[in-house]
Amino acid sequence: MLKKLIKNLFFKDLYKKIIETSKNQTPVKLKIWFFQKIIGFNKEAYWPVHFTSIVTGVENIYAGIDTSPGYMPGCYIQGIGKIYIGDYTQISANVGIITANHDLYDSRKHMPNSVVIGKYSWIGMNAMILPGVVLGDFTIVGAGSVVTKSFADGYCVIGGNPAKVIKRLDKDRCIPFRNEYEYFGYLNHEEFSIYRSKYLNI
DSSP, rough: HHHHHHHHHHHHHHHHHHHHTTTTTSSSOOHHIIIIIIIIIHHHHOOOTTTTTEEEGGEEEEEOOOOTTTTTTTOEEEESSSSSEEEOOEEETTTTEEEEOSSSOOTOEEEEEOEEETTTEOTTTTTTEETOOOOOOOOOOOOTTESOBBBTTTTTTEEETTEEEEEEGGGGGGOOOOOSSSTTTBBOOOHHHHHHHHHHOO
């Protein structure tokens, strides 16, 4: 009886999250949840991750509200160093976020660094963000770009290899919207606060 009650409460909570995030950019979906939490692809991540994406070092990754790195297929999110991604930032398919390079003289060793991506940013398909990069709020990274240096001021479109500024954005036209229901992946504010204090290093 107790097991049945727990099971019913669990699925009721999952269903609630599916409904409340349905209009978000990275909604909780049963198919992604099943592959992730039941089959076990990227099961450690506290946000939805596509089964073809790879996420390592979840304890070093802060994914903000409605921000799910690896939600789209084929991404590689490497949390050897720390990754901070701000609220409402979207990441397309086949994106790499790299936080460590191999030592030049000993490939067994990694040289970790951090990556910071601000709020309301957009990382286009096949883009690569390399260690040490800081991108400010409202940074748009063009498809196929390799970002080797920081654009900390944000409010710009960058692209190319190596990426450079293509266009500056008018700050007054940038809209800092908010969802009706704000989730950090699968977790509401209260759940995320507890989770972060227990499990995250960032």
